[in-house]
Amino acid sequence: MEKTKGKCCEMKTNITGSVLLVNTIAVLLLHLVCSTVAAPGQLFETDPCGPEAAALKTNIRKLENKLLITTWMTEHLQMYRYFRPLGFAETDSKPQSGPAPDVNQNNNTLDNKMMKPIPPAGNLIVHDRDCSELYDRLRSPSGFYRIRPKLHQEPFLVYCDMEDGGGWTVFQRRRHGKVDFNRDWVDYRDGFGEFKLWNDEFWLGNEHMNALLSEDKNLVKIDLMDWDGKRSYAFYENFRITDEADKYRLQYGQYSGKAGDALTGGGGMVEQWSSCLSGMQFSTGDQDNDRFLQGSCAKENQAGWWFNRCHAANLNGKFYRRGKYKAEYDNGVVWGTWKGLWYSLRHTTMKVRPLVFLDIAGSGAGDI
16 A cells, blocks of 8 residues: 555656656647747737737646655655655565575664654654554654644644543643743643753644544543652543633643542532632733632732632642642642642653543553
């Protein structure tokens, strides 16, 4: 199948080049014919051959562009192992003395030379809607790749967690506190942070998250780690974020896991009334969309997040070191149902993949 693709691309390039050559010859012939019947300097103004020659020149320019684009695409496909090149190195036809070479070993060596891994920064041609499609197609390692959830949108860079079952698209990560998460509405809408190393901190951006999370059939996993290295996790099915017109409202379905259902506020009715985040709009310091009438949850917690009156979970809070902290407000990186509101977590990751990937056991051993 790979050789067939290579042959098709090579044939396409050769055909395009042949058509370009034919059209060029046609223009030259028209010039020779028309120059014998037209006055000098009036070829394209009065002579009937002029329009045909101009049209052929236009077609040649179009074909030149197509040939250039096809050449780029072919080189890209050959470089990033979408098919094997047809050309093989010439070998000496003389018989060799000694034991016969291992055919399988030679094939493996040839494959290693021709089949290059796709670079972590993504590709010129973006095939995948999310990291799960990339994982299914290539079994790529964890790293940064470009995806395109919707055809009418431009591709964007994401971190793909290919451990923990594979196929996770990461949209939030806290690691070391170097990135300030106390940002305004535009920053949270467009995304911010570092997108270079495996342990970089970032918020993917509400617009990109809306593209990823606009359909219900998905699973979000939240990986948590405290300052003693202990880990926990929470699963949420059908995690959804609406568009900017609806202030990126959060909706989610069934919870499972070990860290507790902090997004819903915990077990008590009072906690859920004040802290349940289902149906809440996104808030930042400059856009207050919470239900706290006496103030602004985003300003008190110094973070953009989905707030009610205010929260039992806030993974974008202020990064306090060594876990337990003292402050005017419970504004740390918190998951209240696991460590309480006055313990700021060390590592957090929020990631999504299709619901069909669900591992019921839940290893909790993601790339954190």
